[in-house]
């Protein structure tokens with residue numbers, strides 16, 4: 001189901017034009033308007049889900065299969081040297097459009113982009129505490 005006032009619902013369902021790379025029953029794949037690199041694409045489910053927390057499992061499973069197929073196309077047709085999948089959930093994680101989307105960012109040697117974080121430090125005890133929190 002789509003919701004009012006959601007730009008990606010409108011794009012995914014063809015109400016607002018976008019550069020479409022692929023469309024099927026579940027998804028529309030478009031080029032990002034502000035590409036990090038040549039070929040930067042977004043996989044949009046047609047049904048609204050705000051983010052991964054809301055995404056039905058069927059859609060979650062299908063999205064990676066589709067990403068794998070598109071990755072092969074990007075590699076072959078764009079000649080990219082690598083590829084990042086990026087998927088932000090919630091404002092704290094940098095999500096700016098509240099409709100699930102998976103970024104596919106083809107990477108090229110010396111493309112000048114960085115997708116990185118600062119590695120932290122954790123003791124074995126701290127890691128164990130987190131492991132317990134998540135598993136018990």
Ligand code: AMP
Nearest residue numbers: 018030031032033034088094095096097
């Ligand atoms: P995020 O920060 O993960 O929520 O990413 C939102 C992405 O959507 C950004 O990379 C934007 O450039 C892209 N974007 C926003 N509006 C549009 C649009 N109308 N068409 C294509 N891409 C869009």
Ligand code: ZN
Nearest residue numbers: 006009048099
């Ligand atoms: Zn939506």
